[in-house]
Amino acid sequence: MSHSDTSATVGTRNIYLETLPIAEAVDRARAALDRATLVRAETVGSHEAAGRVLSEAVYARYSSPTMHSAAMDGIAVRAADTFAAREGHPVALRRGEGYHPVNTGHPMPEGCDAVVMIEHVAQIDADTVEIEAPAFPWQHVRRIGEDIVATELLFPRNHRLAACDVGALLSGGIWEVAVWERVRMRIIPTGDEVLDFTTGPDPGAGQVVESNSQVLAAMARDMGCIVERIPPVPDNPDALRAELARSLDEGVHVTVLCAGSSAGSKDFTRQIIAAEGRVLVHGIQAMPGKPSLLGECRGRLVVGAPGYPVSAVVCFDELVAPLVAWMGRTVPADRPSAEVHLTRKVPSKLGVEEFVRLAVGRVGNRLVGTPLGRGAGNITTLSRAQAVARVPALSEGATEHDVLRARLTVPEAVLDSILVCVGSHDNTLDVLADELMGGERPFRLISTHVGSMGGITALRGGSCHFAGAHLFDPETGDFNFPFLDKYLPDMDVRVVNLAIRHQGLIVAAGNPKNINGVEDLARSDVRFINRQRGAGTRILLDWHLGQAGIAPSLVQGYDKEEFTHMAVAVNVLTGAADCGLGIHAAARALGLDFVPLARERYDIVIPAAHMDDVRVQAVLALLRDERFLKRVEAMGGYETTLSGRVMEKGMGLGG
């Protein structure tokens, strides 16, 4: 046991070998592995072979049809007997001599070479029929071997069988086929601090619930692998090496060690791979994804997946997926892509390929994409994304309004059901998002929270269907309109109220610091947590501070910013701050106390051009829906008296 403890020393660290471009990393692993000995052939029933890849050519044993047969329900005839038939001059045929009744699939009786459809046959008596049109030879007859000729090649080796191919196999008399084994993968989560969710853990300080191995397992199953995931192994080189060795002993094709692939003092993956075999790649020129490791041990692939979830996904998408496809002799399914108009600048480091997650929707006649944050630690930047764009290694990034080709992570049809909302955050948007997905035709609300002013900017750029705003104008006592007049003078918009909401000071349960108003924010023992610049809530705070004659510099924490009400509340919950300004719903959701300060109007601002959009119409219908309004009221801190009403200038909180 050589458990290195970072609390004792900064420690010895690994150095990356050399970072490689992604394609080169994949090539290096291919060159190091012999797939012919790694992944073998096995025999499966033809009916279970869809999706599998043939390890050898398949030749038909039977022809299909096995004999000339009727292609229609009707009567089998000798075509020459019918040549005289004309409308009004029928030819009569006698059963057993001139005709034989047949159903589709029946073998053609000896001497017959055509079928007349039952619809064109007049039954005169039990044994006589008449037809009024000639049949041409081989009419409605499926000829022997028309579909498959015995001994012909049905499929070459390495063909991936589709569902319909099962029909060709069985029709050709092939009951079982030789296919390549499915790739077997074992995923080993590692780390002293990780908890296995199956134990129903409640993570303490410094602990995290292990989730990467489950994400990678789900991805590997999508690739067609047989996946085993074991419980987490501690950061202990001996234990880790023993697990790797067991995996190699058991003939697993791919072993994945989660985390420990970087250059930290507890990152043992590299040394373990080197001990059992050789390291092929340590570090790729990708962001996220850089600390990916590939190794070869006893002819098998060993992967060190980065610890950050988005990095681990990139490692799997870019390195593991092509290698698994190569081992299984298959071609990965298409990943559709689309041209997306960026709504914001994306900086990128020269020399690394950057994977930018984008929230995408169709606004007007173009797809707009909002970058979802670069942090490799944030799995929601993937789960909230509809597309991922690659910024090439030789670029320093992309700017607003650039058009990027991005790989879609949802079916393209989903993009047309997306509503893009940019602006202020409010919890009613979560209720709206859920209700919009409940209809017969579901719509997906994507809301990006950049504050009310950010929403107006997005409207100006044409990058959203509507913006959420609660901008209070102290001079007029009105909401939103003064700001729209100033910043969107040329755009025809409708302003519809979502709800009236209560803003106030969110304080710890029981209000231990006895904070009762904005005046208390100047106290030296009160630590405040602020919202970001441009947020309507911050404007409201500034107004209240001004009214109370308190300079922002007197407020401790005025410069600490959060982007949502919930984030402010979480700061209070954990004691990182004593209070912050936010909505009642956020306080209530976390069991915190709330000191009301003001009522305000939260409106959605919709360009007139989008008012007839079916998605916008769905929103407007919900704002008048009793059930929706009840859900909003049930959250507390909301009034729905104005909800769904078109607002006009000067209404304030009246209307």
Added chain:
Amino acid sequence: MSHSDTSATVGTRNIYLETLPIAEAVDRARAALDRATLVRAETVGSHEAAGRVLSEAVYARYSSPTMHSAAMDGIAVRAADTFAAREGHPVALRRGEGYHPVNTGHPMPEGCDAVVMIEHVAQIDADTVEIEAPAFPWQHVRRIGEDIVATELLFPRNHRLAACDVGALLSGGIWEVAVWERVRMRIIPTGDEVLDFTTGPDPGAGQVVESNSQVLAAMARDMGCIVERIPPVPDNPDALRAELARSLDEGVHVTVLCAGSSAGSKDFTRQIIAAEGRVLVHGIQAMPGKPSLLGECRGRLVVGAPGYPVSAVVCFDELVAPLVAWMGRTVPADRPSAEVHLTRKVPSKLGVEEFVRLAVGRVGNRLVGTPLGRGAGNITTLSRAQAVARVPALSEGATEHDVLRARLTVPEAVLDSILVCVGSHDNTLDVLADELMGGERPFRLISTHVGSMGGITALRGGSCHFAGAHLFDPETGDFNFPFLDKYLPDMDVRVVNLAIRHQGLIVAAGNPKNINGVEDLARSDVRFINRQRGAGTRILLDWHLGQAGIAPSLVQGYDKEEFTHMAVAVNVLTGAADCGLGIHAAARALGLDFVPLARERYDIVIPAAHMDDVRVQAVLALLRDERFLKRVEAMGGYETTLSGRVMEKGMGLGG
């Protein structure tokens, strides 16, 4: 038991209600079903939920990270302590006061608000470090709730969970989720004449191996259904109705009756659905696929799938897939499409939507597509296709050179690996196809058999990479060149020999009719089977007939045409003909006798423009490959002395 026997009478037949456009048929079924009561919610572990659809919204229980934590390996510091650091003017920090060593993911020690990466830290002694650059506040710190804020909406109801979403669920403290049940389907094959392949049958006259149910089961599994397929049920209304009732009793969401959906005397599906519930749709305006049935029995969907395999697939693709997606509240995956240049006319009936299966490859800079035959009975028109085009109901078809948008049935990357060969058929092409798929970079050979002259036409139209030809010119004694000079005077082509092959008369085993040469074809007791017009083999026959002074009209069966050597041989095998002209390999494969008539050169003709194509180069490499040549020789009836050599005018069989 009311077993109707078509051998006794033409019988009573169903009449189609009214055929509906596809979209209308789907809508009618949706309107008749209440999916809220049909498909229920169930609870599954979050780690097993990828691919499933949420039946209710999911809100986060935990924030992620649960506290401010280090985003890098290094030291945690108070940013303000570092502001003075400059290159050459380091700031020294003491362990425990000024800094705390941290690894990625560690919670930030009390009072620290920044992390300095280990690469930028100089260790002076065990307890002292120096840094030469200031840290800004919150640098390399993942702030509480940065990824997920407790209580926020993670996913709305009806969201389909992707692999990465599993990570968001577990990070948000969600160990299990409520999802919609997977759609359960039972597939019931029917028919007196069908054999179950699991019994290892040897089909006799009028019998077929049942395969549709296995194809449909594989398709349904691809849609995410839980599928049960039972052994075939005879054409007996009581037995069929009992099976349907059992399926309804057991709560299966979708019951599929294979075949019996048409209007024949043994087509009971409609009356059975009517007896247990109601028929919603009988007949759709599609070809293939017309005799599709949809019904509702006890709130569940019942499908009558057509008996012809391609019709059954269309029924599933067009009706069942959208209904299953609707029941499961999901959006089907994208089916990529591409613009394909038609190489041949496709007639289509006005008023029906026609599904045209296309063999597609990229020739030059365009995708070319050759229609694969309209017969709904031929499953290989699907299994050999790379795309399916829809010809709309209001069109009478498409003509050569039209560009159709076709749905791809293979990944788009496969299209670039396809070699398109049009022309004469030869069994060595099967060997070539198999070997081409065996390389490190596999290529898929698609050969369409239209005879040697058809191949030259395809070359002229730019619709193939090469053509196979064995055109003998009696005047010069040369092969192919005289025809190329005449029909392709302006195209620069290379002619490369594939093999010398033996043509002869294929006769029954033991040669019971004692056929020994072309003279015997004029005998009144000899029935011949011919090849199609334009086939090199037919030209060879005509020459031999001419040499022997035999008029074609004297040859019985001269007007009966087959398109391949194997099809000719099968005619002889089954006694449909006594002999036909073909290659030795075809006779041998079916255990028939062979009367040699001539040696001929089978060449491939390659436009000079394609000679450098990597796919064509792979073919040329194989033609010089020892193993490939051995496989060809092992078939019998081939000589490989010229294989792979570039032919020149006047070489004949020398060279």
